[in-house]
Amino acid sequence: MDLGVFFIVLGAVLAAGLSGMGSAKGTSLVGQAAAGVVSEDPSKFGKVLILQVLPATQGLYGLLIAILTLSFTGIMGSGGVAYTWQQGLAFFAADLPMAIVGYFSAVQQAKAAAAGVGIVAKKPNESGKAITFAALVETYAILALLVSVLALNGLTTLFGK
């Protein structure tokens, strides 16, 4: 086995791993703020839960990229694949946007969402705005996801596998 497969797997692992770390950190951060609100008023659980789940999506996007990487390259499924190390590095690079932006956007989104928990605590009727503030941050994770998907797609076509 050439180094190619190693780089591909490394990319997939980083995409899922870093995004997952970001989401774990993010949901924990919002969860702590949310727990404070719920201890005062348990009826706000539903509203703050939505805020807590917001930074969880990056982890899912990372998982998505990892699975697409492994299945597009044939590592998952068909088997018997060979890639040169240059090809492997190209796939690795394709996974990087999701890995990096996934991590940072989850943490940053969590900060916006945790501040939004404050809105829900004081003005429960304005929770829509709190959600919107946090959702804006996610745009960049979605764009990174898109770039990774497009690059993976392109590379798969390019290498004719």
Added chain:
Amino acid sequence: MAKLKVLSVELIAPITQKEQILEYLQKKGTVEVSAVTGDYTSLQDRSQDRAALDTDASSLQSALHALDAAVPVKKPLTAMLEPRIALSEEAFAEKAAAIPETVALAENVLALQREAAELEEEIARLRAENDTLEPWADADFPVRSGSTGRVSYLLGSVRKAVTREELEGVLSAAFPEIDCVEFEIYHTFEDQTTFAAFCMDPDAAEVEQALREYGFVFAPDCASSSPGEKIRENDSQIAADETRLREIGQKLTETAEKRGDLQFALDALAARRELLGAAEKTGQTERVFLLRGYAAEKDAERVKKQAEAKFDAAVELREPAEDEDVPVILKNNGFASPLENITGMYSLPGRADIDPTGSMAFFYYLFFGMMLSDAGYGLLIVLLTGGALLFKRDMERRMRNNVKMYFFCGLSTVFWGAMYGSWFGDAPQVIMREFFHKEIGPLYIWTDAVTDTMNVLIMCFILGLVHLFWGVLMKGWTDIKNGHKLDALFDTIPTFLTVIGIAPIFFGLFAQDSIPAGYTPLGTFFFNVFTAVHNGLKPVSTYLLIAGLVLVIATAGRHSKSIGGKLGGGLYAVYGMFSGYLGDVLSYARLLALGMATGVIGQVMNMLGTLPGNPVVKVIMFIPVFIAGHAANLAINLIGAYVHTNRLQYVEFFSKFYEGGGRAFAPLEANTKFYRIKEEN
């Protein structure tokens, strides 16, 4: 799709009828009462009455909590669908007469609860005391040290395991001259030995000194009785306390049957409190009072007719003045009205706004479905919400609207799931392959979002562009509504020309030259239409773009006074248009991303469930993994679809035309939780 016309209501009536009139208005629940300002002798102060109500209400609330803790109610999953209990007016009045008794009952419950807490505390204290006394239970001395007159004794322990011989050794080492000492060991633990030491009275001080140096501590004091007796006393007290606790539990259980009465009283007090709040807002002279407020046109007329017939009241309706803070009431058809909550969460329409609810309904459902995008999940939602709508026709309006919203979202999800061929991920294929050894091909009607990313992405951008243009049209419509017909043209046409002019360049980045063989008919159709439009636009796009840009530069700065300002405004608008629309359109990529996430994670769940090789284990494993995995996937993607659909409406769509800032209509009504008065005409 509209804001209802709201009229200003003024009602003047004799003070003697004030309560009745307010009660009547509260029952109707259609008039918002606003504070009267001006030269009236008094605005009534009812704060003391309100404080009294609050005290009672808080007793009732605490009593309900206490009852819930003592006798938990098992709520079925469908409890949230249950409406408030409807009572006729007579039944309501009859129950209302019993409120003082109910409040007394609540206070009784609270007293019982306090007593129970004290008893539990006492039991815990006695148990702890028994635990510390236990090692001396065999000693029959009342206090820890004393004398019979000739013989002294010391009751206590050292913090290690020792034998009688060792203790004797300790003593004889310290005071060899004392020879008459006796030890009685009660318990030897690993780290403690409890015992009594006996000696002649004159030796007591020396014995104590020697033992203390060895680490001796006295046993806990139990006053007049010996440890054993004390333990028995405590035990009987604990038994008595427990009996009393059971009695209290019994009483609470009996009272729990009257939970409904407590809830009713709580509701009635809340309604009464609102009434007092409204009463405080009215102005009055010695004989008459004046009530001001707002109501929807139809309701206002009905209230005028009924109030003037029933009471000695004069009601005047008029159009609100320009600068009045008029509340907003939305009225939409059954398809759009569930989304009024969504509009409300952003902001209700301001004075110059149209109600955006109707205009966003179609896209709201469309986008929601596209992001959840699994026909299996959609079907599940449709069945659950459809069932609720069919079989629980008496749901409260707000709940009904929520359920309805998810019903439409579910329909759209089924549609998109079928387009993408996702039924619980790839469950049909997996089940057929793993359990029946049959390969069935993909089920999509249009295409597979995961492998055919480019074409789906283009579709997302096109839908996004249509959505944005629809928003621009709404801007034009708002202009027309406000009587600015020229603005309606300038706000829409230049934007359309510019964006359509630039679109072919943008789409050229993504468009593919040809489609793979064996592409679905629908996909081929979309591709051909897109290619035709794309190629048709290409030659004219430059002219459209130039015309659009000229118009934008010429018109966008039109509200500026100076020529320089007009030109600068125009140029700035061009910049805004390019950066804004590019970002806006790209934002619709989330339609693809979230849709793909649902599908792929669903597939992973199916894969995990079919990992084992043994067919029997596979079935046993598949079912729970399938249920739990898809439930989790549905839950997280449901939230994602909801949040991001809202975002596309709020950020991309509303920003094109909508200002917001309206105030919600808050009528005087009985804001109750459990009961309501049945409507009669």
